[in-house]
Amino acid sequence: MVGFKRLLNQQGFRLFLMSSPLLILVFVFSYMPLYGWIYSFYDYKAGRDLFSTDFVGLKNFKMMFTDHYAVTNILRVMKNTLGMSFLGIVTSVFPMIFAILLSEIRNLRFRKTIQTLVTIPNFISWVLVYSIAYAMFSTNDGLLNRILINNGIRDEGINFLASGNHVWLTMLGYGIWKGLGWGAIIYIAALTNIDAEQYEAARIDGAGRLKMTWHITIPGLLPTFFVLLLLSIGNLLNNGMEQYFVFQNAMNKDSIEVLDLYVYNQGMVGYDYSFATAVGMLKSVVSVMLLFFANFLSKITRGESVM
């Protein structure tokens, strides 16, 4: 009691108490869900009380590695997840290139206008991206098909959206379209931090633009690039589900279903809560391990942690 009273007299503790309702909110919405992991150890049936269902131990986890049907699906889903994440990582140089190209534009007003306009797609939802994709590419109303038909290039529209081919690439395309301008902002910020004297010195030494970009600009941006790259390792399995959810249809379902969407489809659509929880749980654990790995990589390569 005496110890507590002394604590109460400390300013820092009072500040903690004032903040505690907010910390409780964090606990309630981010830590309490962990309790739900218990579902993965039961054979839960929707609508029943959890504890009236059978405790099955690790059955749901074993299923992921032994049940033929589950294994096939998980392999397929992992292939999609890693495939699309990998394409995302490969193309993560695009925002940097874009920022460099933008910085080469001398006309300030033109540069600002472009920067503003290409950032807009970042601020719209995936549902709206889907709607726009529909307006651009659908068979009947799509702008592209209208142009093709009105100019007599084709008699009938092509149904770009229902195609099961190249789903990974089209998803990547939408992702780039949406994220490029926003992704470039951090590099644009980093560009302003590069010392102008370096360029001046290089000029005096007779370096051209290409040489300056290669020897000054790119090295100046690489630290930022590596931090983002390392963070993307931690997010390898987290490509979210919204984008793939809105774009999924009967034709592309096999190659668009990523891990998060699979968990949703199994759990929320198929009501197989227990199995879906088990898959999601394993995903969370692997993600944290990847994050620690990325942090470790960052420590040995840069001497700084990313977290």
Add this chain to the structure above:
Amino acid sequence: MKDLKYKLTTGDYVFNSINYVVLTLFTLTCVIPFYYLFINTISDNTLVTKGLIVWLPQGIHFANYIQILKIDGLFNSVLVSVGRTVLGTVLTLVGTTFLGYAFSRPEFWKRKIWYRFVLITMYFNAGIIPWYINMKNLGLLNNFLAYIIPSIVAPFSLILFKTYVESIPSSLEESADMDGAGYMTKYARLIMPLSKPIVATLAVFSAVGQWNSFTDTLFLMTDPKYYSLQYMLYQYLNESNALADSLRQAAAAGSQVNLATVLTPTGVKMTISMVVVIPILCVYPFLQRYFVNGIMLGAVKG
């Protein structure tokens, strides 16, 4: 930035031209879809159906926008979206900035532990099914509060705000201390007024996030009363034909209608899309300049 004057070589001219063309083309792909949607929503609907509206609007009218709000539940979903955006943004700002300020004070009890306690939630979550079960247990299914309460503490915004507050000279706070100001007074009277640029940035992040949020409606809401605009849009994208048919019949029954202004399935989709996107297009360009600064201040280092 390099802004040195020197003579341009032929190579520079070639590079510049290609650069301008590439950037312009990409910019056009970002702009044309919005323009295309817009001209279709304000054009004669019979021409739109025939596929004749490609570059310029024809037979301009705004009836689509009026009719769309008369669709069952659509006006309600506008209210839901506006409500969650306004309330959610205000609550997030108050909660996140206060906690961010508290974490900027070195005397905060066990500061490191609690700061990590909050930050970890950015990288780690239990998964969607446990999250759903938790929300269900809290009674937040079909409950408007589900849109605004969970977002009160936003870790990423918290980092940005904390970093910003730490850049404010501590002498200012010390002088407030001398005047006997408590934490609440300092937060409300000193820190918040000094942090307007970053607060504006966070407000936009939060407002855009709330306005665009779709999956929470998908998971948590089965009662159409709580459907957000995004969710309605999604539904209409998938099943708008039936809906527009009923609209057409209703309109035809009223006779003497001008078919050019009667909503069509395409019109429904495009007009809702515009209703969803117009607020963003209106607000965003004015606040854009804050982002670069906001991001620079603390995005990379947590």
